[in-house]
Amino acid sequence: MENFIPTVDALVRRNVYRYPNKVASVSGEERLTYGQLNERMNGMINGLTHLGVLKGDRVAIFSHNHGRYFEFLCGAAKGGFALCTINSMLKEKELLYILQDSGSKVMIYHSQYSDLVNKVAPQCPELKHRICFDHPPTGVMDYDQMVASSPKDEPKIEVHPDDTLLLVYTSGTTGKPKGVMLSQYNIFFNALDSVTGVELGQDTINLNVLPLFHVAASVHQTYATLYIGGTSVTVSQFDPPEFLQTIERERITYTFVVPTMLFRILELPDLQKYDLSSLRRLGYGAAPMPYDRLKKAIEVFGQVLYQGYGSTEATANICVLRCEDHRLDKTEAEMRKLKACGREHSNHDLRVVNERGKPVEPGEVGEIIYRGPSVMKGYWKNPEATAKAIRDGWLYTGDMAMVDEENYIYLVDRKNDMIISGGENIYPKEVENVLFSHPAILEAAVVGVLHRDWGEVPKAFVVLRPGLKTTEKEIIDFCKQHLAGYKCPKSVRFIDEVPKTASGKITRAGIREKYLR
Numbered sequence: 001m002e003n004f005i006p007t008v009d010a011l012v013r014r015n016v017y018r019y020p021n022k023v024a025s026v027s028g029e030e031r032l033t034y035g036q037l038n039e040r041m042n043g044m045i046n047g048l049t050h051l052g053v054l055k056g057d058r059v060a061i062f063s064h065n066h067g068r069y070f071e072f073l074c075g076a077a078k079g080g081f082a083l084c085t086i087n088s089m090l091k092e093k094e095l096l097y098i099l100q101d102s103g104s105k106v107m108i109y110h111s112q113y114s115d116l117v118n119k120v121a122p123q124c125p126e127l128k129h130r131i132c133f134d135h136p137p138t139g140v141m142d143y144d145q146m147v148a149s150s151p152k153d154e155p156k157i158e159v160h161p162d163d164t165l166l167l168v169y170t171s172g173t174t175g176k177p178k179g180v181m182l183s184q185y186n187i188f189f190n191a192l193d194s195v196t197g198v199e200l201g202q203d204t205i206n207l208n209v210l211p212l213f214h215v216a217a218s219v220h221q222t223y224a225t226l227y228i229g230g231t232s233v234t235v236s237q238f239d240p241p242e243f244l245q246t247i248e249r250e251r252i253t254y255t256f257v258v259p260t261m262l263f264r265i266l267e268l269p270d271l272q273k274y275d276l277s278s279l280r281r282l283g284y285g286a287a288p289m290p291y292d293r294l295k296k297a298i299e300v301f302g303q304v305l306y307q308g309y310g311s312t313e314a315t316a317n318i319c320v321l322r323c324e325d326h327r328l329d330k331t332e333a334e335m336r337k338l339k340a341c342g343r344e345h346s347n348h349d350l351r352v353v354n355e356r357g358k359p360v361e362p363g364e365v366g367e368i369i370y371r372g373p374s375v376m377k378g379y380w381k382n383p384e385a386t387a388k389a390i391r392d393g394w395l396y397t398g399d400m401a402m403v404d405e406e407n408y409i410y411l412v413d414r415k416n417d418m419i420i421s422g423g424e425n426i427y428p429k430e431v432e433n434v435l436f437s438h439p440a441i442l443e444a445a446v447v448g449v450l451h452r453d454w455g456e457v458p459k460a461f462v463v464l465r466p467g468l469k470t471t472e473k474e475i476i477d478f479c480k481q482h483l484a485g486y487k488c489p490k491s492v493r494f495i496d497e498v499p500k501t502a503s504g505k506i507t508r509a510g511i512r513e514k515y516l517r
Helices: 010-019 034-050 067-081 094-102 109-122 143-149 184-198 213-228 240-250 259-266 291-301 330-338 385-390 428-437 470-482 506-516
Strands: 023-027 030-033 057-061 082-086 106-109 129-132 163-171 177-185 205-208 233-236 254-257 279-286 305-310 317-321 349-353 366-371 393-405 407-412 419-421 424-426 441-451 456-464 491-494
Touching: 010 067, 010 184, 010 213, 010 233, 023 034, 023 106, 030 034, 030 067, 034 143, 057 067, 057 094, 057 385, 067 082, 067 163, 067 213, 067 233, 067 305, 067 419, 082 094, 094 177, 106 109, 106 424, 109 129, 129 143, 163 184, 163 213, 177 184, 184 213, 184 317, 205 240, 213 254, 213 305, 213 317, 233 366, 254 259, 254 470, 259 291, 259 441, 259 470, 279 291, 291 330, 291 456, 349 428, 366 385, 385 393, 407 428, 419 441, 424 428, 428 441, 428 456, 441 506, 470 491
Parallel strands: 023 233, 057 082, 057 106, 082 163, 106 129, 205 233, 205 254, 254 279, 279 305, 456 491
Antiparallel strands: 023 030, 163 177, 305 317, 349 366, 366 393, 393 407, 419 424, 441 456
C-alpha cells in the first residue's frame, strides 16, 4: 500500500487487501472474513454518515461483548468518528454524565439496556439518534437493517494520526470520570508494542473475554491482533468452563484475563480434562497475583503466562513480565521476579521517580512515569487535569512502585489508596498479597478506616474459599507472621464477594462505597 501512515484505519485497509478471505471475527455461530467485515463496516459508516455523523463526532457504544462490538472498533478507525466506549455496568447518573460530557451524537446499544437508555436520552440534547443491535424498541433504529440498507462503497473519509479514535472514561475513583482521548497514532503504536512485547504471530487467534470497553481488551488484544491480521474470538461474558471450552474448540493461541478470573479457573475440579495445548500466550494483570496461585497456573498452563501492566492514559500495555520469567526451574532469587510486573519494552520509556522527579534507588518507592507514542492526547475538555497528568512530556501514572538493579518494576499501590497510619505509609497491595497467600482466602481487599489515635488503620475484607473456615484473629495473626505490626489489619470483615469493576478488577472504591460510606 502506498503512503502508509501510522493509523488504525491503515491497518484495517491493509488486512482487507491482504487477507480478504481470512476469518477476522468469530462470535457465536457467526464467522466474518476480513472481506465480509469490510462490507459491514462500510455499510455502518455510510449509514451513520447519512444520519449526519461527521468526522470527529462522538458515537457512544453501551454494550457487553459481542461480534458487533468488534465490528465497531474496526469501523470507527475507518469512519473517523470517536468511539466513546461506555462501561455496560453503569447506572443512570453515571451513564447520563458520560453522554452529556462527551456530547455523543449517536448511541448504539443492546435492547436489554433500553429502560436505562430511555431514562437518560431525553436529558442529552446532543444525542440525536439511538440505534439498537437487537430487537429495537419502537422509534429506535435497527442496526443490522441500517448496515444492510446502506451503500457498501468505500467511505471517502480521510483519517489522520492525531484523530481521536477512542474516548474512554476512567473509573472516577478520585472524582468525576475523565474522558481519555486516544488517537489513531496512540493506538497504532500501542498495538505494535503489544505485538512485539508479547511476541504475537500472524497465526494469532485471540480470545476476548475481558470487556471490550476496557483498553486491555480493545487495544492490547483486539487492535494488536488486527495489527498482524489475526483472528479475534469474542464471548459475551466470563464463565470458567465456557472459557476453557472456547480455547479448546477455537484453538485459541492468545488471551488476557485478570487474576480473579484465573482464581476461578484454578478452582475447577475437572480442569485437566480440557485441551489447552494451542495456548501460547496467557496474559494477566490489573490486580495482585498471589505467588502460590501463580505457580499453580504455570503448572496448569505451562510457560505461556506473562504479566502486562499499563493504564488507559498510556493507551494500554507499557510493561511486560515475559514468559521466560514464568519458569519454575529458577533459583530462589530469580523466582522473586514473579512478584514484578515486568520491564519497559518496545517504544516505551518508564521511570520510577521520587517527589522531586528524580529516579529512585533500588528498593525505594516512587511514582511510575512514562513517555512514548502511547501517551494520550489528553483528557476531554479538561486541560487542567491534562496539565497535571502530563508534565514535560511525561505521563504521571499515580502508580507507586520499586525497581531492582535489573530495572524490573514492582508495583506497590495506587498513590491515592495509600493508608497513612501514625505517620507510617501502608500500601494495601502489600497486605493483600499476604492475605491472598492464606489457604482459606479466595479474594481480599484492604482499605483504610478512620481511627482516633492513628488517623487511619487497615481493615481487611475477605472472601473465603468454598468449604473452608477461619476467624478474624487467625487472619490477623497470620499477617503478623509476614508483616510489620503497623501494616497488619486491625479488623477483618467476611463478605460473599469483593466488589469489582466490569473488567473483573477488585475495586477498593467499591469497598468504601458499599461497606464504609
